[in-house]
Amino acid sequence: MFDFPIFEMPTIGLRMLMAINAIIHVFVSHGGAVGGSVVLALAAWWTNKKGDLAGYETVYRLLMVFFIISTSVGALTGIGMWIHANIISPNAIGGLIRVFFWKWFIEWIVFNFEVILLLFWFMTWKTKATTAEGRASSVRFGTYYAVSSWITMLIITAILGFMLTPNFDGQPWIDPEVYPGTVNYNNALFNPTWFPGLLMRTFSSIAFAAALAIMWTWLITAFSKNEEIRATKERLIKFFATIMMVTVPVAAAFGYYYLLQIPEAARAMIPTAMMTRAFADKMDLMYMIISGIGGAVVITTIIAYFSPKRMPYIAATLMVAAFMLFWGFEERTREFIRKPYLIYNYMYANGIRVTDVPYLNKVGILKHAIFVDEKDKVIKEDKSNLVEVGHTIARIECRACHTENGINGLKFLTKGWSQEAIRNRINNLPGGGTPYMAPFVGTEAEKDALAAYIASLNKRGEIK
Amino acid sequence: MNWKLPFDIPLVVPTMGLPGWFFDTLGIIVFVVHIAFIYTLIGASTASVLYNITGVFKKSKTDDLLAYKMTNPTTISENMGALWGVAPLLVISVLYTGFFYTAILKVSPHILHIIYGNIFAFLLSYAYKFSWHSLHNHKGFHIAIGLVAVLTFYTLPPVFMSMSNLYLQPETFATVQNIWDIMLTPLTSFRLLNFFLTAFSFTGIVMIYLGVKWVKAGGEDAEAGRLAIDQGKKWFMWASPVNIAVLPLVFFAFSPRISEAYIHTPFVFLPFAASAVLTILFFFLLKRFGNEEMNLGDATKAMVLVIVAVVLMATARHGIRVVSFEEPLKLQAEATEKYMTDVITEYKAYKEEMKNAPAVVLDPAVSLADSKGCLACHSVDTKLVGPSYKEVAAKGESADVLTASLKNGSTGKWGETPMPPQTLTDEEAKTLIEWVLKQK
Numbered sequence: 001m002f003d004f005p006i007f008e009m010p011t012i013g014l015r016m017l018m019a020i021n022a023i024i025h026v027f028v029s030h031g032g033a034v035g036g037s038v039v040l041a042l043a044a045w046w047t048n049k050k051g052d053l054a055g056y057e058t059v060y061r062l063l064m065v066f067f068i069i070s071t072s073v074g075a076l077t078g079i080g081m082w083i084h085a086n087i088i089s090p091n092a093i094g095g096l097i098r099v100f101f102w103k104w105f106i107e108w109i110v111f112n113f114e115v116i117l118l119l120f121w122f123m124t125w126k127t128k129a130t131t132a133e134g135r136a137s138s139v140r141f142g143t144y145y146a147v148s149s150w151i152t153m154l155i156i157t158a159i160l161g162f163m164l165t166p167n168f169d170g171q172p173w174i175d176p177e178v179y180p181g182t183v184n185y186n187n188a189l190f191n192p193t194w195f196p197g198l199l200m201r202t203f204s205s206i207a208f209a210a211a212l213a214i215m216w217t218w219l220i221t222a223f224s225k226n227e228e229i230r231a232t233k234e235r236l237i238k239f240f241a242t243i244m245m246v247t248v249p250v251a252a253a254f255g256y257y258y259l260l261q262i263p264e265a266a267r268a269m270i271p272t273a274m275m276t277r278a279f280a281d282k283m284d285l286m287y288m289i290i291s292g293i294g295g296a297v298v299i300t301t302i303i304a305y306f307s308p309k310r311m312p313y314i315a316a317t318l319m320v321a322a323f324m325l326f327w328g329f330e331e332r333t334r335e336f337i338r339k340p341y342l343i344y345n346y347m348y349a350n351g352i353r354v355t356d357v358p359y360l361n362k363v364g365i366l367k368h369a370i371f372v373d374e375k376d377k378v379i380k381e382d383k384s385n386l387v388e389v390g391h392t393i394a395r396i397e398c399r400a401c402h403t404e405n406g407i408n409g410l411k412f413l414t415k416g417w418s419q420e421a422i423r424n425r426i427n428n429l430p431g432g433g434t435p436y437m438a439p440f441v442g443t444e445a446e447k448d449a450l451a452a453y454i455a456s457l458n459k460r461g462e463i464k
Numbered sequence: 465m466n467w468k469l470p471f472d473i474p475l476v477v478p479t480m481g482l483p484g485w486f487f488d489t490l491g492i493i494v495f496v497v498h499i500a501f502i503y504t505l506i507g508a509s510t511a512s513v514l515y516n517i518t519g520v521f522k523k524s525k526t527d528d529l530l531a532y533k534m535t536n537p538t539t540i541s542e543n544m545g546a547l548w549g550v551a552p553l554l555v556i557s558v559l560y561t562g563f564f565y566t567a568i569l570k571v572s573p574h575i576l577h578i579i580y581g582n583i584f585a586f587l588l589s590y591a592y593k594f595s596w597h598s599l600h601n602h603k604g605f606h607i608a609i610g611l612v613a614v615l616t617f618y619t620l621p622p623v624f625m626s627m628s629n630l631y632l633q634p635e636t637f638a639t640v641q642n643i644w645d646i647m648l649t650p651l652t653s654f655r656l657l658n659f660f661l662t663a664f665s666f667t668g669i670v671m672i673y674l675g676v677k678w679v680k681a682g683g684e685d686a687e688a689g690r691l692a693i694d695q696g697k698k699w700f701m702w703a704s705p706v707n708i709a710v711l712p713l714v715f716f717a718f719s720p721r722i723s724e725a726y727i728h729t730p731f732v733f734l735p736f737a738a739s740a741v742l743t744i745l746f747f748f749l750l751k752r753f754g755n756e757e758m759n760l761g762d763a764t765k766a767m768v769l770v771i772v773a774v775v776l777m778a779t780a781r782h783g784i785r786v787v788s789f790e791e792p793l794k795l796q797a798e799a800t801e802k803y804m805t806d807v808i809t810e811y812k813a814y815k816e817e818m819k820n821a822p823a824v825v826l827d828p829a830v831s832l833a834d835s836k837g838c839l840a841c842h843s844v845d846t847k848l849v850g851p852s853y854k855e856v857a858a859k860g861e862s863a864d865v866l867t868a869s870l871k872n873g874s875t876g877k878w879g880e881t882p883m884p885p886q887t888l889t890d891e892e893a894k895t896l897i898e899w900v901l902k903q904k
Contacts, residue, residue, distance in 0.1 A: 003470040004562075005569040005637075021579070064594065071543050072586035079550060080579035087572045090565040094473040094557070101478040101558050108550055115547050119540060358814035359807040368803065370468055371566075371637075416881040421848035425840055434840065 004090045005371040006395045011406030014088045014399060019332065021080045026327050028074035029153075030201060033114070035209025036066040037149045039243060041142035043213070046239060048135045054228035055235055056135065060125050061220045062213055067122045071115070088400060089351040092342045100159055103189070107155040110148055117145035153205075154198060161194035163343050164334065165263060196258035203251035208323040210243040211297075214304055215316040222313075234309045241304035248297060263344075266337040269436055273336035274329060296322040339436030348438035350400045357441050365396060365442035372396075379445055390453025393446055397438070404457065411457040423451035468638040469792055470562040472800040477558060487559060488782060494551035496778050500666065500771070501545035502621075507667020508537040509589060509617055511695065513610040520603050530688040530695075533678070535593040537670065542586060560631065560789060562796055567631035571643040577623050581616055588613035621659055625652055632784055633719050634792045651717040658714050661707035662774070664699045665742065669763075669770040671696030672749075676763040690756055697749055704746050708739040715780060722788045731783025738776035745769040829899035832892060844903055851878045853903040866897045 009017045040063050047055035085093040097104065121141040128134035214237050221233035259267070274286055300319040304311050342349050352360070360367075366377045369392070376392045379385065394402075398410065405411040414422055426447055429437045440447060479487070512534035519528035557564045568575055592610040599606040626647040630640060640646050671692045678689030712735040716723045726732055745766060752758055833839055841849035842856075855878075856866070869877070870893055873885035888896070 004566055007569050007572045009573065068587070068590045068594075072583050072590065075543070075546055076579050076583045076586065079546065080576075082553075083568065083575060083579060086565055086568050087575075090470075090569065091473065094561045094565060095475055097554070097557055098473055098475040098478060098561070101554070102480070104554060105551075108554065111550075112547060115543055119543060123536070123539070355811045356807050357811075359810035362810060368471070370470060416879075417849050418847070420846065421841070424843060424846070424848045428834075428839060434837065 003368050003370040006399070007087050008395060008399050008403075010403060013401070013403040013407045015401050016407050018084045018088055019335075021077050021084050022335075023328050023331055024073060025077035025081060026331055027324060028069055029078060030205040030327065031208040031212050031323070032066050032070040032074050033149045034153045034202070035205030035207070036070065036212070037118075037142070037146035038206050039209040039213050039240065040066060041139065041146045042243065043236065043239060044135075044142050045139045047236075048139055052232070052235065054226075055232045056129065058217065058220060058229055058232045058236055060129070061229075062216050063122055063125065065216050065220075066209075066212075067118060071118070075115070089342060091351045091353070092347055095343070095347070096159065096163075100162075103155055103159065107152055110151045110155070113148040114145060114152060117141055117148060121145055150202065153201060157198045157201060158189045158191075158194050160334075161191050161197050162189060164266065164338055165191045165193045165261075165344065192261045193258060196254050196261050200251055200254040200258045203247045203254060204323075204326070207244050207247040207251055207297075208320075208327070210240040210247070211300075211316070211319040211323055213240045214311075215313075215320050218311070218313050218316050237304050237308035237311060241301055241308065244297075244301045245305060248301060252294070262337065269337040269339065270333060272436065273333040293322045293325050336436065340430050340438040349436075350397050350438050352397070352438065352441050357439070360441045361443065363443075364446050365393060366446065369396060379449060386449050386452045387456045388453075389446070390449035390451070390456075393442060393450045394453055397441065397450075410454050414454055415458055417455070417458075419451050419455035422454050423447060426451060466638060467634065467792060467795060469634060469796050469799070470566055471803055472796050473561050474800055474804050487555060488786075491552055491555040491559075492775070492778050492782055494548060494555065496771075496775050498545060498548035498552060499778065500774060501541040501548060503663040503666035503774075504537055504541040504670050505545050506617060506621075506660070506663040507670065507699070508534045508541060509610075509614045511667065511671065512538060512592075513607060513614050515691075516603070516607050516610060520607070526684075526687040526691055529684060530691050532596055533674075533685075533688055533692075535589075535596070537674070538589055539593060542589060546582065556631075560785070560793075563631045563634050563789070563792070566634075566637055567627050570630055570637070570640055571623070571627045571646070574623055574643040575627055578620060581620055581623075585613050585616035585620070588616065622647055622652070622656060625655055625659065629655065632788055633722060634788065635719055635721060654710070654714050654717045658707065658710050661703045661710065662777070664703040665707060666770055666774065668696040668698070668700030668703070669745075669766045671699070672758060673763045673767050676758055676760050679757055680760070693756070693758055697753055700749055701746065701753070704742045708742050708746075711735050711739050711742075711777070715784065718784060718788070722784060725787045726783065729783060729787060731780055731786070734776050734780035734783065738773045738780065741769055741773040741776065745773070827899070829895050832895060833899070836886060836888060836892070836896075838886075838896070849881060850883060853900045857901050857904040863897050863901065866900065867893050870897065 008014070040059060043059045043062070044056065047053075047059055082093065121138065124141075125138055128138040217233060217236045217240065221230050221236075224230050271283055271286065296318055300311075300315045300322075303315055304319075338344065339349050341347065342351065345354060347353050352365075366372065366389070369377065372392050375385070376388050379389050394404075394410065401408060402413070403409045414425075417425070426440045429439045440450070442450075512531045515527045515531035515534065518524065519526075519531055553564075588609055592606070592613055595606060595609070623643070626643050629649070629652050630636060630646045636646065646652060673696075675689040675692030675694075675696060678685040678692065681689070715726055715732070715735050718726070748762075748766065748769070752762060833842075842851070842853060844853050846852050847855065861869075868874075869883060870886055871888070873883050875882040877883075
C-alpha cells in the first residue's frame with residue numbers, strides 16, 4: 001500500500017536525511033536537556049550550598065550554553081523527527097500518532113513545563129542570584145526542570161521501545177483478525193526493552209552532560225578575564241568528574257541489561273548494524289572500537305577526577321567525542337536491528353503493512369499508487385516502458401533505504417549483475433544474505449519491471 | 465470532481481469517546497496561542513532591530529534600551545511559538561492525516577526549512593541578544609546579525625502557509641507538483657498579507673501592554689515604556705485599517721468549490737466580526753492616541769479585544785476545514801473501507817493457505833546455503849551474479865580448491881565479479897562443498 005506522493009532525496013538518501021536529524025537530536029536532547037538539566041541543577045545546588053558564588057556564576061554561564069543549544073537545535077530537531085518521518089514514511093508515523101496520540105499529547109504538556117521552567121530558571125537567574133533565598137528558589141526551579149525533562153524522556157522511550165518490541169507475552173499489538181479495531185497499546189508501552197532502555201539513557205545522558213559540562217567549564221574558565229571565575233575550573237571539573245564516576249558504570253550495566261532484553265532476531269542483526277555489511281564479520285574490530293570508546297571515557301574521567309587542574313582541553317573534547325560516537329552507534333544500531341520491519345510484525349521498513357502483502361501481490365503495488373502518473377503505472381504490451389514502471393516501483397519500495405547512485409545506491413550494489421541475477425535476488429529478499437531487507441511486494445510482471453530498471457542503471461551509456 | 469486522495473490510516477481515531485467539537489475547539493485554542501506567540505516574535509524581533517538602528521542614528525539611549533528590552537519577548541515567543549506549534553499539528557495530523565501528510569510531502573524538501581531555517585534564526589537571535597554588550601562598539605555588525613535573524617524569521621511563514629493552503633484544498637493535490645505551485649498563488653499572497661498585518665497589529669498591542677508595565681516600573685525603563693506605547697499605537701493604527709479590508713476577502717480566495725460552500729455557512733460572518741472588533745479597537749486607541757501614557761486597564765482591554773479578533777480569525781479558518789473536508793473525508797473513508805475489506809479477505813485466505821500447506825522438507829545443505837546468503841548470488845542451475853552450482857561442479861575443481869575459494873574468496877575464475885570470503889566453520893564448509901559437487 002502506497003498512496004502518498006513520492007519524495008526522494010537523491011545522493012544522500014532518505015535514511016541518511018533522517019539519521020542526520022535524529023543523531024543531532026539525540027546529542028542535544030539527551031546531553032543538553034535531560035542530562036544537562038540534572039547536572040546543572042546539581043551543580044547549582046552544590047555551589048550554592050558551599051557558598052561558592054564564583055562557582056555559581058560559572059554554572060550560570062554553562063547554563064547559557066545549554067539553554068541556547070537545547071532550545072534551538074534540540075527543540076527544533078525534535079519537531080524535525082516528526083517532519084522527517086512524515087516525508088520518509090507517512091504511513092508509519094501516521095499509524096504511530098493515531099495509536100499514541102494521547103501519550104504524545106501528555107508528553108507535549110510535560111514539554112511545556114520543561115520549556116517554561118527552563119526559560120524561567122535561565123531568565124530569572126541574574127535577578128535571583130543576589131540573595132540566598134533567591135538562589136535557593138532558583139535551584140528549586142532547576143530541579144523541577146530536571147524532573148520534567150526526564151519525564152518527557154520516559155514517555156518517548158516507551159514509544160521507541162514499542163517500535164522494537166511491540167508485543168510480548170504473545171500478545172500482538174494489532175490483531176489482524178479484527179483489524180483495524182483494537183490496538184493493545186498498554187502492552188506496547190510497557191514492553192521489555194522500555195525499562196532498561198530508559199535507565200541506560202538516563203544515566204548515560206547524565207554522564208554525557210557531565211562530559212559536556214567539563215568541556216565547557218574548561219572553555220569558559222580559560223577565556224574569562226575574571227580571576228575568581230578562572231579559579232572555579234578545578235572545583236567544577238572535579239565535581240562533574242565525580243558525577244561521571246558514578247553514572248558511567250551504572251549506564252554500562254543498564255546498557256548490558258537492555259541488550260539482553262532485545263529479541264533474538266533483532267540481536268542477530270547487531271554486527272551488521274554496527275559494522276555495516278562490509279565489516280559484519282569483523283566482530284573483533286567492533287569489540288576494539290567499543291573498548292576504545294569506553295576506555296577513552298574511563299581514562300579521561302579518571303584524569304578529570306584526580307587532576308582537574310591539569311586536565312588538557314583535548315582530553316575533555318575526546319570524552320565528548322567518545323560519547324557522541326557511542327550515541328551515534330546506539331541510534332544507528334537501534335534503528336537497524338528492527339529491520340526488515342519499521343514496526344515489528346506490523347509494517348516493513350518501506351512502509352508496506354504486513355497484512356497488505358498478499359493482496360498487493362495479487363493486484364500489484366502500483367494499483368493504489370494514486371499520485372503516480374498513469375503512464376508510469378501500466379506496463380505496455382510491447383514492454384517499451386518496462387524501465388519507467390520499474391523506476392516507479394523502486395521509488396515506492398526501495399527509496400526508504402536506497403538511492404539510485406548515491407549512498408547505498410542500487411547502481412553500485414548491482415554492478416556486474418545480469419538482469420536475471422537481479423530478478424533472482426528480488427525473489428529471495430529477506431533471505432539468508434540480507435535478513436534486514438523487506439520482501440518484494442507486487443506481481444511477477446512488476447518484479448520483471450523492477451529488475452529491468454535496476455539492470456538499466458549500469459547499462460546506461462554503454463556502447464553496444 | 466477528479467480527486468486524488470490518499471487512503472486513510474486504517475486505525476481508529478483516538479477520540480476516547482469525546483465529541484468532534486472537542487477536538488475542533490482544542491485545535492483552535494492551541495493554534496491561537498501558537499499564532500499569538502508567532503505574531504509577537506515577528507513584531508518584537510523587528511522592533512528590536514529597528515530601534516537598534518534608530519538608537520545609533522539618533523544617538524538615543526532610550527531607543528537602544530527599548531531595542532534591548534524587546535529581545536526578551538523575542539526569546540520567549542520564539543520558544544513558546546515553536547512549542548505551541550506542535551499541538552495544532554498533532555491534532556490536525558490525527559483528524560486529517562491523509563491531507564496533512566500529502567501536503568507536507570508535496571512541499572518537500574522545502575518544508576525542512578521550518579526546521580533548519582528556524583535553528584539558524586534561533587541561533588542568530590540568541591547571538592544578537594547575548595552579544596549586546598560585548599558588541600557595543602561594533603553596532604553595524606551587531607545590527608547585521610539581528611537583521612539576518614529577522615529576515616530568516618520572515619522566510620518561514622511563506623513555507624508554512626504554502627503547506628497549510630495545500631492541505632486545506634485537497635482538490636489541488638492532483639495539480640500541485642511542488643511548493644512554488646502553491647506559494648506563487650493569489651491565495652498564499654493574500655493570506656501572507658493578512659498574517660503580517662495581524663502580526664504588527666498584535667505586537668502593537670503587546671508593546672502598549674509592556675510599555676504600560678515599564679512606565680509603572682519607573683526609572684530608565686519608563687522612557688523606553690513611553691516609546692513602546694507610542695510605537696505600539698502607530699503599528700496598530702497603520703496595520704489594522706488595511707487588515708480590516710483584507711480580512712473578509714481572504715476567505716474568498718480559496719478554490720471556487722470551497723468559497724461557494726463557505727458563503728452558505730455561519731462561518732462567513734466570522735471574518736466580518738473580526739474586522740468589526742479591530743475597528744472598535746482602532747477607535748478605542750484613536751481616542752487615547754494623544755495620551756503619552758495609558759493605564760493598565762486600557763492596555764488590558766486592548767489586549768482582550770485583539771485576542772478576540774485572533775480567535776474569530778482562527779475559528780473562521782477552521783470553517784474552511786469543515787467546508788473543504790466534508791466531501792473528500794467521506795470519499796476517503798469509503799475507499800479505505802473497501803481497500804481494507806479486500807486486504808483482510810486476502811490476508812485471511814493467505815493465512816489459511818499457510819496453515820494447510822504441507823511442510824517443506826529442505827535438504828540441510830540447502831537451508832545452510834540459504835542462511836549463509838549463498839543463494840542470493842548463486843542458484844543450482846542458472847547463472848546469476850555468480851555461476852550456477854551445476855557449472856561449478858562441472859568445472860571439476862577439487863574440494864580443497866573450492867573450500868579455499870569459499871573461505872578466502874576468489875577473483876577471475878568466473879568473470880570480473882569477485883566472490884567475497886565467507887565466514888563459516890570447517891564443518892559447514894564441508895557440508896556445502898559436498899552438496900555443490902553433487903549437483904553435476
